[in-house]
Amino acid sequence: MSEAHVGSDHAASGTSGNMETMDATVGVEMTKPMRADAVRNHEKILLAAEEIFALDGVTVPIDLIAERAGVGIGTLYRHFPTKESLYEAIVVTRISNVLEIADRYANDEDPGQALFNFLREFATQVADKQDLFESLIQAGIDIKSKLADQVEELVRRVDVLRQLAVDAGTVRADVTTTDMLNLVMGSCHAASHSDDDDVSLLRLVNIVIAGIQPHTVG
Amino acid sequence: MSEAHVGSDHAASGTSGNMETMDATVGVEMTKPMRADAVRNHEKILLAAEEIFALDGVTVPIDLIAERAGVGIGTLYRHFPTKESLYEAIVVTRISNVLEIADRYANDEDPGQALFNFLREFATQVADKQDLFESLIQAGIDIKSKLADQVEELVRRVDVLRQLAVDAGTVRADVTTTDMLNLVMGSCHAASHSDDDDVSLLRLVNIVIAGIQPHTVG
Amino acid sequence: MSEAHVGSDHAASGTSGNMETMDATVGVEMTKPMRADAVRNHEKILLAAEEIFALDGVTVPIDLIAERAGVGIGTLYRHFPTKESLYEAIVVTRISNVLEIADRYANDEDPGQALFNFLREFATQVADKQDLFESLIQAGIDIKSKLADQVEELVRRVDVLRQLAVDAGTVRADVTTTDMLNLVMGSCHAASHSDDDDVSLLRLVNIVIAGIQPHTVG
Amino acid sequence: MSEAHVGSDHAASGTSGNMETMDATVGVEMTKPMRADAVRNHEKILLAAEEIFALDGVTVPIDLIAERAGVGIGTLYRHFPTKESLYEAIVVTRISNVLEIADRYANDEDPGQALFNFLREFATQVADKQDLFESLIQAGIDIKSKLADQVEELVRRVDVLRQLAVDAGTVRADVTTTDMLNLVMGSCHAASHSDDDDVSLLRLVNIVIAGIQPHTVG
DNA sequence: TATGAATGAGCATTCATTCAT
DNA sequence: TATGAATGAATGCTCATTCAT
CATH class of the missing domain: 1.10.10.60 (Homeodomain-like)
Known part of the structure; x- marks a missing residue:
């Protein structure tokens, strides 16, 4: 059995x-x-x-x-x-995809832009996957071991990108990775509930990206 | 409360x-x-x-x-x-509070900063109210008449602040009100699920604020 | 208390x-x-x-x-x-009224027609009183003491009329009182659910009356 | 069953x-x-x-x-x-049985008696089925689509029998089908709440039958 | 005493999960 | 092994009756 x-x-x-x-x-x-x-x-x-x-x-x-x-x-x-186990399986796969994307950008030739490009791609991944959105938004609340681990892993890998960007001077040092990710998720949500097309999503993410860059003041 | x-x-x-x-x-x-x-x-x-x-x-x-x-x-x-009526009662009150805050800032002496200050207060309101968060995040999906109306009203009033800021040159004209609100909600979520205190929330909102200002490039 | x-x-x-x-x-x-x-x-x-x-x-x-x-x-x-006690109070009153009617006809000058006239009046009483209808229709099932007693009393008094009619030769001897009452109630129901006016009720009751008369064969 | x-x-x-x-x-x-x-x-x-x-x-x-x-x-x-669907299933079956019975009598060799015999069988069907009784008694009030249709159909088919009988001169032309059915239902009720056996039911139905025949006066 | 607020058993229905075929 | 039928705890809501004001 x-x-x-x-x-x-x-x-x-x-x-x-x-x-x-x-x-x-x-x-x-x-x-x-x-x-x-x-x-x-x-x-x-x-x-x-x-x-x-x-x-x-x-x-x-x-x-x-x-x-x-x-x-x-x-x-x-x-x-x-378990219903949960199926759910996990799905989301785990999805996050795995995102992990791969992060890894890819970790080797990008332009470390100053890698994070930004990743965030844009991350956004499009999350945008129309209700489950992924929900999971990430829940992450840290009810610690569903496996997912929690994965999300941690995600944060770790994205953090690599962040570090690169910070080193390249394109991102402020006082912004954490989870902050960025959550902000992007906010963008995803905004976009998925507006009537615009994907353009709006990018516009939003670009706001976030603008926000995390140094010398922001106009 | x-x-x-x-x-x-x-x-x-x-x-x-x-x-x-x-x-x-x-x-x-x-x-x-x-x-x-x-x-x-x-x-x-x-x-x-x-x-x-x-x-x-x-x-x-x-x-x-x-x-x-x-x-x-x-x-x-x-x-x-009805369960719904109770839920509504709660959220309606919460949104009403936010509406008042918006109104207050509409008469602020510094129209260039009013929006920003409002967003910060808005954030603290939303931060740990799952229901408010959910309602705002649902807004526009399943039209629960009363709430939908209220959220529309909220957007309208915040839009006043946005206009003031745009006129004052402190905010870019290409950012919509709902975009801003959703971004701030992302911040709220991030903050409420991290272990930090409220400081982190403000930090996040400040990123958003930075992002919507003009002359963003570092 | x-x-x-x-x-x-x-x-x-x-x-x-x-x-x-x-x-x-x-x-x-x-x-x-x-x-x-x-x-x-x-x-x-x-x-x-x-x-x-x-x-x-x-x-x-x-x-x-x-x-x-x-x-x-x-x-x-x-x-x-008790809800039941109120219900009973109402129905008891109603049946009391019917009892009085029965008594009145018991002294009618035309004993051969008294029963028939009573049945017609009984019908109009029952016709639009849902509660009375229900009670009589339940009578004998769940013995709500008081009502049961009253219904018995009703049967007794109507039986007087029946006896008079039988003696007068206008009604067959093999029809019981409860049978008649129930048949009339069927009429009431039929009438109250048709779109016709009260005329139809009388027509129905007349069918019953016809049915209980002797020498029925055409 | x-x-x-x-x-x-x-x-x-x-x-x-x-x-x-x-x-x-x-x-x-x-x-x-x-x-x-x-x-x-x-x-x-x-x-x-x-x-x-x-x-x-x-x-x-x-x-x-x-x-x-x-x-x-x-x-x-x-x-x-649904509770209703179960209820319907039961009653629909029951009415279907009655429909078949009606059909059977529609081809009876003695059209003058067919209606009467049907009514007697109908009575025994309804006699102790609270649900069937209720449904028929409700018919036309709250239109439970399927049942309402069926009851209409029932009336239609019984009407065939009635017509045959009228043509044969065994039934008065001024009695409607629903009237007859309701009267029989009154009989059913009477019988099912008396302590007698089924004999009493037949006796009651016979009263109704007597009542709907022509030349009623004794 | 009159009022109407408080109570909770009862009901129809859903859905994650187990088990017989 | 695949199937889908069986299960029953859980949920939103109603209404007769009791109790505080």
């Missing part, structure tokens, strides 16, 4: 396929690789969840996700023993 | 008969003053609701509020015929 | 005023006569209850009656310790 | 696949047959509901039905998404 749950919280990583490589995950004992159809279901569920959570946030009844995935609830629960 | 009470059903008037304040309320006929204990309960309920909604937002079960108020559910429902 | 409840279930007899004469009621110990205003309230309540029960039946919330009576619920409950 | 089940959500088909009976249902696409236990529960629920509604009418709390069925409330709600 419990032997196959392994994959439960794994990110549906871009290149699908090898669910078996998951053994790499720290401290997980060797387990039978998932059956092909199980893998397929796993992904169908994640896909449906991504879409639905993105639109409706946590509050959506879990049946809807199963239905959308074309899968029985029982199946869903076999893969994710 | 309990001073205003834009009573949904009854005005919880302290010393009754006060004709001046009566006239202020549009077209309300003289009603018997509430019984002493009723007033007490009304206030206990509002107080409990203020606290609990502030912490947990709309989703909190209404029994908890009754319990916290030390009152039966029936009593709660006598005073507020 | 309990001394004044005497009048509780009394019929609001036609000529108002002397509530004190109630002492006549069997087995009730001497009690202080009701205060004038109490009597007034008692009647206001009965009046309101008559109207509302007639329209809405038992299911109506008791607050509505108090409101209609222009009386607090507390007052209502002082006079009638 | 359980043979028909005009399934509100699913057809509780016994042997699945039966195309002929399928086609009978208008425009219903092939659906997976219900699981064995689901069917069992569906029937347990209907059975319990039939019994309880028959005794207590609509007002009975739905938990009681679940309990009687030996089923959780959740289960009940899975099968019938």
Whole structure:
């Protein structure tokens, strides 16, 4: 009954396929690789969840996700023993994406602008993912271990960018990373609830960016 | 906190008969003053609701509020015929407070700074009131008539301040009022979820303020 | 606390005023006569209850009656310790009226037609009194002592009429009184739910009357 | 009693696949047959509901039905998404039975008696089914769409019988169908609340029948 | 005594989770 | 293993009745 749950919280990583490589995950004992159809279901569920959570946030009844995935609830629960675990799985993936983006910019040729460009991309990621938005906005309140850890990690990596920018003199030293991220999230929210298109989002983020630059006074 | 009470059903008037304040309320006929204990309960309920909604937002079960108020559910429902009505009562009061603050700054002697000072006060109001935060963040999505109207009104009044500032040359003309408010709300959120004290909130708001000023480039 | 409840279930007899004469009621110990205003309230309540029960039946919330009576619920409950008791009071009065009608016809000069005329009048009484209808229709199910007794009494008195008619040869001997009454009630119901006026009621009752006459075959 | 089940959500088909009976249902696409236990529960629920509604009418709390069925409330709600829908399911079935009976008599060899015989059968159907009684008695008041339609249909079909009888000269032309039905329902009620056996019911209905025949005077 | 505020059991319904097929 | 049926705690709300003013 419990032997196959392994994959439960794994990110549906871009290149699908090898669910078996998951053994790499720290401290997980060797387990039978998932059956092909199980893998397929796993992904169908994640896909449906991504879409639905993105639109409706946590509050959506879990049946809807199963239905959308074309899968029985029982199946869903076999893969994710808890609504929360599914939710986590989704958000973890999303944050992972963001982490990668951060890493990419960490090697940018223009360290003075890397943070800014990252923030703009971060914004577009968050903008239309209700779940991601909610999670980040909750982060630090009810410590959902895994997410909390990830968010911490996110902050750490973005902090690298921030440091680079500070060193390059493009960002004031007294602004923390979480502050910046939260401000950008405010922008995301503003944008997603206005009638404008994405342009407005960038405009907002640019305000934040302007705000964190030195010598601000006109 | 309990001073205003834009009573949904009854005005919880302290010393009754006060004709001046009566006239202020549009077209309300003289009603018997509430019984002493009723007033007490009304206030206990509002107080409990203020606290609990502030912490947990709309989703909190209404029994908890009754319990916290030390009152039966029936009593709660006598005073507020609907969960929504109670929620509204709370938030309406909160927004009313903010409206007054906006008005006060509209007459400020330094129109160039009025908006900024308002935003700072606005931030402290929103900072730890989950309900207010939620309402403002929902505004425009599910139109809960009364609140929607109020938020519109808020935007209108803050827009006065913005115009003054733009005229005074302290704020860029391409930033909308809702954008500013949403950015500040992002700040509030950031602050309320960090472990710092209120200082951090001000710092954040100041970033936003910096961002909306002209000649931003360092 | 309990001394004044005497009048509780009394019929609001036609000529108002002397509530004190109630002492006549069997087995009730001497009690202080009701205060004038109490009597007034008692009647206001009965009046309101008559109207509302007639329209809405038992299911109506008791607050509505108090409101209609222009009386607090507390007052209502002082006079009638139970919703049921109030209901009973009303219906008892109504049945009393019917009893009187029955008595009147018992002395009719045309014993062969007395029953028929009574049934017609009975029908008009029941027709638009939801409560009376309900009570009679319930009679015999949940034995609400007092009403049950009264209904029995009603049957007894109508049976006198039936006997007269049987003796006069205008009614078949094999039809019981309750049967007739119930059939008439069916008529009442039919009539009250059609769009016709009272004419239809009489037509229906006439069908019943036709049905209980001898030599029916065409 | 359980043979028909005009399934509100699913057809509780016994042997699945039966195309002929399928086609009978208008425009219903092939659906997976219900699981064995689901069917069992569906029937347990209907059975319990039939019994309880028959005794207590609509007002009975739905938990009681679940309990009687030996089923959780959740289960009940899975099968019938609303109290009303369950109620409807029951009554619809009942009326359907009556409709069939009416149809059967429409082809009777003795058109002069068909109506009478139908009324007698109708009476026995209604006699001890509180729910059916209530529904018919409510018909036309609060229009519960589906039931209202059905009752209309019932009236229509019975009207066929009435017409036949009128043509055959066994029934007066001035009696409407609803009048007859209501009178019979009065009979049902009378009978079901007396201590007699079913004989009394027939006797009552016969009175009505007598009443609607021509040349009534003795 | 009259008032109406307070009370809480009761009801219909939803939804995360478990379990039989 | 996949399915979806079963479960029941939880929630918003009503209304008969009691109790403080």
